[in-house]
Amino acid sequence: MVESEKQQLAVKSQGGQFKFVEEAIPQPGPGQVLIRVHYSTINPFDRLCLMRERGNEGFIMGSEGSGVIQAVGEGIDSSQWVGKKVGFIGNGWARYVAKPLASLVVFKDDFDLKNGANSYINPFTVAGLLDYGLKHGAKAVIILAASSSLAKQLIRLAQLRGVITINIVRKDENVKELQETFGVEHALNQTSPTFYTDLEAVIAKTQPTVLYECVGGDLPGEVFSRMPAQSSMVVYGSLSSQTFTVKGVQFRWLDQSITGFVLHRWLAAISADERKQWFELVAKDLEEGGKIFGSKIIKVISLSDWEKNVAEAEAAATQGKYLINLLDA
Numbered sequence: 467m468v469e470s471e472k473q474q475l476a477v478k479s480q481g482g483q484f485k486f487v488e489e490a491i492p493q494p495g496p497g498q499v500l501i502r503v504h505y506s507t508i509n510p511f512d513r514l515c516l517m518r519e520r521g522n523e524g525f526i527m528g529s530e531g532s533g534v535i536q537a538v539g540e541g542i543d544s545s546q547w548v549g550k551k552v553g554f555i556g557n558g559w560a561r562y563v564a565k566p567l568a569s570l571v572v573f574k575d576d577f578d579l580k581n582g583a584n585s586y587i588n589p590f591t592v593a594g595l596l597d598y599g600l601k602h603g604a605k606a607v608i609i610l611a612a613s614s615s616l617a618k619q620l621i622r623l624a625q626l627r628g629v630i631t632i633n634i635v636r637k638d639e640n641v642k643e644l645q646e647t648f649g650v651e652h653a654l655n656q657t658s659p660t661f662y663t664d665l666e667a668v669i670a671k672t673q674p675t676v677l678y679e680c681v682g683g684d685l686p687g688e689v690f691s692r693m694p695a696q697s698s699m700v701v702y703g704s705l706s707s708q709t710f711t712v713k714g715v716q717f718r719w720l721d722q723s724i725t726g727f728v729l730h731r732w733l734a735a736i737s738a739d740e741r742k743q744w745f746e747l748v749a750k751d752l753e754e755g756g757k758i759f760g761s762k763i764i765k766v767i768s769l770s771d772w773e774k775n776v777a778e779a780e781a782a783a784t785q786g787k788y789l790i791n792l793l794d795a
């Protein structure tokens with residue numbers, strides 16, 4: 467048993483709604499470790515869970531987080547692991563979480579865990595999305611909602627791997643930011659009257675073969691219909707919640723394909739070696755300042771204030787992420 471005068475605190479589904487509860491600290495099972503969570507964050511996936519998992523009795527919110535291993539389950543050497551700093555996926559809106567050791571991103575001892583709160587969802591989604599592009603031979607790709615935190619990491623990783631990005635946003639200030647801060651050559655505003663003409667010119671020049679779609683509505687289908695034969699669209703989000711439409715004729719004649727992407731599925735599908743390489747790449751980048759996978763933190767909140775900050779964090783998403791401090795919870 468873990469000794470602590472404080473108990474577990476968590477945002478948990480009880481009786482059809484999420485509540486801030488105090489209960490017993492979970493215990494790590496075989497192959498698991500118990501993590502004292504230091505920081506978590508608010509992601510679009512959390513907003514989805516708040517709607518979808520309400521009725522899932524016992525579901526603990528928080529798509530990711532960072533903390534320190536405090537105890538280990540059967541089969542794990544405590545002298546090697548207790549005290550290690552880690553990043554994890556799932557149930558981060560809690561003071562304690564038990565996770566399989568094999569699923570953790572491990573950081574150096576001097577790592578600032580604030581920079582590890584976002585070490586999982588967006589970095590590995592970005593890794594999985596680019597992995598798809600690389601394995602399908604893409605030399606150029608199109609990114610919708612390119613102002614998002616995730617898209618900015620995807621742009622950096624693509625630059626590192628020599629893949630050209632064509633970035634589509636909905637505000638001029640985001641075009642400017644991507645050009646000036648991220649050094650992108652192709653950034654287009656989807657609301658511009660010349661958007662589709664400009665896009666056609668860039669497509670003719672760069673020949674992008676993968677479209678990363680997370681918006682919905684008519685935009686993805688319109689962009690896709692202008693892309694080369696045998697291109698693919700990877701659907702990984704639905705920010706507008708609108709059904710996306712695709713022009714059947716072009717889609718058929720151009721022999722295009724549409725596929726869905728979910729992080730958990732990709733992580734389970736790649737080999738242990740590939741997973742290890744991606745984990746090490748993300749940890750190393752975050753330890754060195756997060757040039758690729760770092761997220762900008764714009765506000766620090768406490769767990770008890772989770773409810774009022776969810777909508778506020780969404781409105782401020784382009785500026786950066788909200789960090790939940792669980793050290794003081």
Ligand SMILES: NC(=O)c1ccc[n+]([C@@H]2O[C@H](COP(=O)([O-])OP(=O)(O)OC[C@H]3O[C@@H](n4cnc5c(N)ncnc54)[C@H](OP(=O)(O)O)[C@@H]3O)[C@@H](O)[C@H]2O)c1
Pocket residue numbers: 509510511587588591611613614615616617635636637640680681701702703704705706727728729730780782783784785
């Ligand atoms: N499939 C997976 O496994 C997986 C994993 C992680 C994330 N995701 C998805 O990845 C996407 C981005 O995540 P994130 O954490 O980076 O999001 P985020 O930081 O919350 O940013 C979303 C950005 O998208 C822009 N946006 C919102 N609605 C839009 C719309 N209708 N059309 C165009 N742009 C819009 C907004 O920028 P402006 O207001 O400045 O335009 C906003 O800043 C989300 O859809 C999320 O669900 C999927």
